[in-house]
Amino acid sequence: xxxxxxxxxxxxxxxxxxxxxxxxxxxxxxxxxxxxxxxxxxxxxxxxxxxxxxxxxxxxxxxxx
Numbered sequence: 001x002x003x004x005x006x007x008x009x010x011x012x013x014x015x016x017x018x019x020x021x022x023x024x025x026x027x028x029x030x031x032x033x034x035x036x037x038x039x040x041x042x043x044x045x046x047x048x049x050x051x052x053x054x055x056x057x058x059x060x061x062x063x064x065x
Contacts, residue, residue: 024032033039038055 040053040055042051042053043049044051
């Protein structure tokens with residue numbers, strides 16, 4: 001078995017050991033998006049305008065080295 005096949009087998013084995021993640025409901029998805037993006041919507045009824053601001057929150061994911 002060559003190196004690439006061994007690395008692929010090791011990676012697949014690691015993936016197989018990871019816990020399964022269930023499907024998120026629509027409400028759970030919306031909450032995750034709101035938390036991650038810090039979404040703020042302000043409605044101005046007289047002007048019929050919605051002002052939307054987004055601030056991306058650091059999720060702790062970092063680039064590899």
